[in-house]
Amino acid sequence: STTTGHLIYQCGGIDKRTIEKFEKEAAELGKGSFKYAWVLDKLKAERERGITIDIALWKFETPRYYVTVIDAPGHRDFIKNMIRG
Incomplete structure (x- = not known):
């Protein structure tokens, strides 16, 4: 999520x-590096625990491309959320 969020920011x-x-x-919350x-990561639990629990979708446009980013949980306890979408 951090890398993806940074990419979204850097691309405008x-x-x-x-x-x-x-x-x-x-x-x-003592998690300044999680900006x-x-x-x-919009869920309160995601922000408190510092892990992705549910999938998230973000769309944006650059001067050359239309971009769609999907962020999926990587933690083994939440893989089922990724599979179910």
């Missing part, structure tokens, strides 16, 4: 103000 898929908001909120992960 999300604005700096939103990332700064995520950084502040993450820091309040990019929060682009896709």
Whole structure:
């Protein structure tokens, strides 16, 4: 999620103000480095535990491409969520 969120930000898929908001909120939970992960990790449990629990979809446009990103859980306890979609 962190790498994907950073990619979305670097490609212009999300604005700096939103990332700064995520950084502040993450820091309040002692997870300041998770700011990019929060682009896709929306569930409270995901943010508290620092893992992806459910799939997330993000679409954005660059000057040359239409991009769709799907973030899926990698933790073994949540693989079933990825399979079910």
